[in-house]
Amino acid sequence: MSEKVFVSAKEVADRAGVSRSAVSRTFTPGASVSAETRRRVLEAAEALGYHVNELARGLMRNESGIVCLIVSDVATPYRSALLRELTLLLQKAGKVAMLINTDRSDGSVDRALRQAIRYRADASIILSGMPDRSIAQLCLRSGQRLVLINRDDEQPGPLRINLDDYEAAGRVVTAFVRAGCRKLAFANSEVGTPSLMARERGFVAAANALGMEVSVERYGWTGYDAGKVLAQRMLTHTQRPDAVFCATDLLACGFMDAARHQFSMSVPDQLCIAGFDDIEQASWSSYNLTTFAQPVSAIAFKTVDWLSRPRAENDDAIHGQSIGLHAELVWRGSIRGG
Amino acid sequence: MSEKVFVSAKEVADRAGVSRSAVSRTFTPGASVSAETRRRVLEAAEALGYHVNELARGLMRNESGIVCLIVSDVATPYRSALLRELTLLLQKAGKVAMLINTDRSDGSVDRALRQAIRYRADASIILSGMPDRSIAQLCLRSGQRLVLINRDDEQPGPLRINLDDYEAAGRVVTAFVRAGCRKLAFANSEVGTPSLMARERGFVAAANALGMEVSVERYGWTGYDAGKVLAQRMLTHTQRPDAVFCATDLLACGFMDAARHQFSMSVPDQLCIAGFDDIEQASWSSYNLTTFAQPVSAIAFKTVDWLSRPRAENDDAIHGQSIGLHAELVWRGSIRGG
DNA sequence: CTTGCAACTGCACACGAGTGCAACAAAAGC
DNA sequence: GCTTTTGTTGCACTCGTGTGCAGTTGCAAG
Known part of the structure; x- marks a missing residue:
């Protein structure tokens, strides 16, 4: 019965007595709007409960703000810890995480990447499994960034993070x-x-x-x-x-x-x-x-840092970057001495 | 330099020598297309690496296919197990999970729900914290569905799942x-x-x-x-x-x-x-x-089942449904006898 | 051959936002 | 008072898709 009725910029504009462009500009950082107009727009937006439609914005900007996390066995302690770290940093960077669960078959990673393309994700981070080479290339050609964590693969293009x-x-x-x-x-x-x-x-x-x-x-x-x-x-x-x-x-x-x-x-x-x-x-x-x-924090940091950096810098290294991290030995009681 | 260049339905249509509508219909289940047209479209789509733009589709259909999972402490065993179950079932139901990490402050749940609205999520599932009443109402008014798991709240509208x-x-x-x-x-x-x-x-x-x-x-x-x-x-x-x-x-x-x-x-x-x-x-x-x-599986099942059911059925119960589940005692060795 | 029907196709518009461009107003400079 | 500058504003187009409607085609029945 009651279908979805989200309030659009048009309605806010009408209520505030300004043009729709003015509304758009108030919500676009760095655009030129007078203080008075901005105030009236914000007031109307608040009253109506307006929220920018990221789908439409993503369509225009060709940048959705979505980052795909492709993981199997999410409930595993190590995986979930990495997941926590990644989502936290992604949120801080203004991105939002889309979680795709894979089983251990290879095809499921490919399906996940297809999903990522359909939602025009800005990037995909693969924590499990290996994508088919052709799909990975398709992602890269589409301008989607790829990060492989602990996957030790030689494909050019994606950022690869590995331990020693x-x-x-x-x-x-x-x-x-x-x-x-x-x-x-x-x-x-x-x-x-x-x-x-x-x-x-x-x-x-x-x-x-x-x-x-x-x-x-x-x-x-x-x-x-x-x-x-x-x-x-x-x-x-x-x-x-x-x-x-x-x-x-x-x-x-x-x-x-x-x-x-x-x-x-x-x-x-x-x-x-x-x-x-x-x-x-x-x-x-x-x-x-x-x-x-x-080093979960370091892994997550390097990943998000690379993603937030402008594209041009990375393109210098045509073959994609490879980051090596150090696994520190934590001494406890299951080995004598120490 | 190399900006995102996704291939659109227009290009597929040109290559296949059909109208863009035909392409659209080929990828819309239940639409009327001749077998021959469908074949040519699929062939062209495959060759070009075309994938439907879910952002645009969601914009049109007013239904994004996105379900927000709002969770704190993702790395906790119980939470991550529930997360696994939910994402798996959501995927099977053709939805995709958007994961939002909250800290323990109340405001962060509200921010998460705002995010959900901006991405026009079909539903939000709250595993941690409590949303502010007004935000929750805004979600419901926008036609977004809300599920509260183990939150024992009396708000009308959302589906509430609780244990005994x-x-x-x-x-x-x-x-x-x-x-x-x-x-x-x-x-x-x-x-x-x-x-x-x-x-x-x-x-x-x-x-x-x-x-x-x-x-x-x-x-x-x-x-x-x-x-x-x-x-x-x-x-x-x-x-x-x-x-x-x-x-x-x-x-x-x-x-x-x-x-x-x-x-x-x-x-x-x-x-x-x-x-x-x-x-x-x-x-x-x-x-x-x-x-x-x-009963993680049961919780996830009830949730996704409710979400996939058409809206009308739920509207009968104006005050939102409440589901009670049973917590079974698992006997092991930390209590004598048994 | 005409008619009717069904299946298919394409046009055109809609969805909700961003943005270049031109029009405009106000303020500043002379 | 006139010109230049600066800052705002609105129009109109764009992004990629779904879909109602009208038009076309093919086929079989009359």
Whole structure:
């Protein structure tokens, strides 16, 4: 029955006794309006409950103010933390976030990007999955900006933000050795994300350089349950490891719980554990996990900063920029010493 | 330099050798186009990389397809789980989610709703905070739909979804008594959300009805750290409680960790604990927390279902609908017996 | 062949805003 | 008093799409 009846600039103009242009100008920063006209317009707008139609404005300006966040597994601690940081900064920058949930299939990222194009988003930020090359190119050709976070891709065009996963994984070997550990293990998931694999390779390489073998196991998705299963597999071996680097904090929490409650092992006395991400739960006293911190604030800052910068500056680097960030090791109680 | 250059229906029409209307109709379900025309249009659209401009379409149809999610503390387990569920269902319903982060000030919810109006959102879903009455009315007058989740407000117009917090809190008293507990306590935060307060009142009332006193403490925000502080306060009393109902799972996790690691108490032998929300961590074996499950899927389903239903049906109930959902008690190991 | 009907197509207008341009008024300068 | 300057204002066009209406086409029935 009562269809949508938004009040338009025309109505405000009529009530204020000015032209529609005057209304438009009062709401456009930097336009020329006399103080008196402005006052009358604002008064009428307030009385009528007028709000600029961003759809129409976006149509004219060819700039919607929308930024698409393309994410899978939003409910995961690390993802949601990054999401919070990004939305906060985007809002401060005068943008608004459009959230698109993807599953783990590749097609869903493509669908998300199509959605972003349809809404004429100013930019898309991809936190999960990889877009098809042709779609990504289409976005770039349309003048949409693209940011890939922790996706280690070589496509030219988008801004790519990555951590020093490989190098960080090396540092944890040092920490384990210093704690007196000799039988190293790496617990990974099967998803094979570039950053996860980089951690694995970095860990193995650093251990090998010291003449040590690493037993690697991969299972399931990168969550708590997978960590438990990995522990069950790796701790029933005749040769139990005395140090495990888990590709993710969630894996580490699951691993630690299984080690303690199912195998009655004490951490860090009989088993040292390290994780990656520094999710909130890592600091909870039941886990007290030594781990690498994802610099979420820095990631979000770099992203939004790049997006708010005028276009021309970026175009200098035709091949798109690549930003490397450092993952700091947060010392807690799951590795001896320190 | 390279400004945004999206391809428009006009260009597709030229290339396909048809009128622009034909293009429009091809992308409008239920419009009348011959198979041949449709084919040529689709072919041209594919070749040019055409995508409908939802901004313009929304302008015409007066229906943007956008639904605003207004949330604070997105990174919190319960909130992010609800967020995931909502975005997934909205996408399935052909809508798209616009995420607006609020801080805990009231004004920020109002600002968010203004944003929603400016983007002509079809609906706004409020998960945190309370909008000012006048703004809410403005939204409703504009034909925007409003959903309040766990906000227990009496405003007419919006759909209100609430849990049986009060009654649920009573059930936990029964469970504590059955476990042999006699000194009951309630750990709450200071934020005073209607649902949190309902849990407190329900718990106290049910205990009183059985002739038992409840010691109530309130502190800080509703997170893990607050739970720890609450434990430090409540467990240093000369009269230690032997059962605590925490208003939130996060509080419960903090409380439990402090009880175990700082006061060396064993749960559930010396202290029974219950929480509320059933966040993922509640099921982790370090906590194994008995708690009430937020029916996130049901909440999301009811919400999206209401939004996709045609307007007329809802208008029958002038005062807006109110949906009550049941919080199921999930039995785990933090209460003896069961 | 004419007529009727249905399916399709295109014109033209609408949606709500921004903006270049010209008209205009007031103030300043001489 | 006249000219120049400065600041406002309104007209009219633009953005990309949906849609009512009228016109065209094709086909089958009379």
